[in-house]
Amino acid sequence: xxxxxxxxxxxxxDKTFDEMVDAAVLDxxxxxxxxxxxxxxxxxxxxxxGQSFDLTIPYSGSLEKAIAAFHKxxxxxxxYCLKDRPTEVVNLRLSAVHRLPNPPxxxxxxxxxxxxxxHRTTLFDGKAQAALHKWEDLRPGHKGKGPSxxxxxxxxxxxxxxxxxxxxxHGNILMVGGGPK
Numbered sequence: 001x002x003x004x005x006x007x008x009x010x011x012x013x014d015k016t017f018d019e020m021v022d023a024a025v026l027d028x029x030x031x032x033x034x035x036x037x038x039x040x041x042x043x044x045x046x047x048x049x050g051q052s053f054d055l056t057i058p059y060s061g062s063l064e065k066a067i068a069a070f071h072k073x074x075x076x077x078x079x080y081c082l083k084d085r086p087t088e089v090v091n092l093r094l095s096a097v098h099r100l101p102n103p104p105x106x107x108x109x110x111x112x113x114x115x116x117x118x119h120r121t122t123l124f125d126g127k128a129q130a131a132l133h134k135w136e137d138l139r140p141g142h143k144g145k146g147p148s149x150x151x152x153x154x155x156x157x158x159x160x161x162x163x164x165x166x167x168x169x170h171g172n173i174l175m176v177g178g179g180p181k
Contacts, residue, residue: 009063009089010062010063010064013044013059013063013089013092014061016092017042017059017092017094020092020094021040021094021096024038024040024094024096025096027096028096028098031098033098037098038096038097038098039095039096039097039098039099040094040095040096040097041058041094041095041097042058042059042060042061042092042093042094043056043057043058043059043092043093043094043095044056044057044059044063044066044089044090044091044092044093045057045089045090045091045092045093046066046067046070046087046088046089046090047087047088047090048074048082048085048086048087048088049085049086049087049088054090054091055070055073055074055077056093057069057070057073059092063089067087070087071083105170106170107140107169107170108139108140108167108168108169108170108171109139110135110136110137110138110139110140110142110167110171111136111137111139112137112139113137113138114133114137114138114139114142114143114144116131116132116133116144116148117132117133117134117137118132119131119132120132120149122147122149122158124147124158124160125146125147125160125161125162128147128161129147130146130147130148130149130158130159131144131147131148131149132148132149132151133148133149133150133151134150134151134152135150135151135152135155135157135171135173136152138150138167139167140167140168140169140171141166141167142166142167143164143165143166143167144159144164144165144166145159145163145164145165146158146159146160146161146162146163146164146165146175146177147159147160147161148165150165150173157173159173159175162177163175163176163177164176164177
C-alpha cells in the first residue's frame with residue numbers, strides 16, 4: 001500500500017503524464033494525426049534512493065504497480081532488490097507513435113541496354129573474365145550469367161561463376177545458383 005507521501009507522488013505523476021499526453025496530442029494534430037490513430041505509451045525511470053542508475057518501467061497508471069515492477073526488474077538486472085529502501089521516479093517517458101502506411105516502391109527505370117560495356121579479369125573464381133554492366137543501363141527483366149560485375153555509384157555487385165542474375169521491378173539484383181562447380 002502507498003503511504004500519503006507516495007499518494008501525492010501518484011497524483012503528481014498522473015498530472016504530469018496528463019500534461020505530456022495533451023502536448024503529444026497537440027503535436028499529432030499539427031501533423032494531421034488524430035489521437036485514436038496513434039499509440040501512446042508511458043514509462044517511468046526509477047531507482048532506489050541514492051542510486052546513480054535507473055531502470056525504465058512501463059507505466060499503466062499505478063505508481064504502486066510500477067514500484068512492484070521496478071523491484072522485480074531490479075532483481076532480474078542486478079540479482080537483488082531492496083524493498084525496504086525508498087524508490088525514486090527519475091524521469092517520465094511518453095511515446096506517441098503513428099505508423100504510416102508503407103509508401104509505394106517506385107518502379108525502376110533503367111536506360112535499357114543489357115549488353116555488357118566491357119570485360120574485366122577477376123580473381124574471385126580463379127582468373128575469369130567478368131562481364132561489366134552499369135546498373136543504371138539495366139531494366140526490370142534483364143538477365144545475365146556470372147561471372148559478372150554490376151556497377152553503380154554507391155555499390156558494386158559481383159555475380160560469381162555458376163550464378164545467374166536478373167533485375168526486378170525495383171532495381172534489385174536477384175542472384176540464383178551457386179553450389180559446387
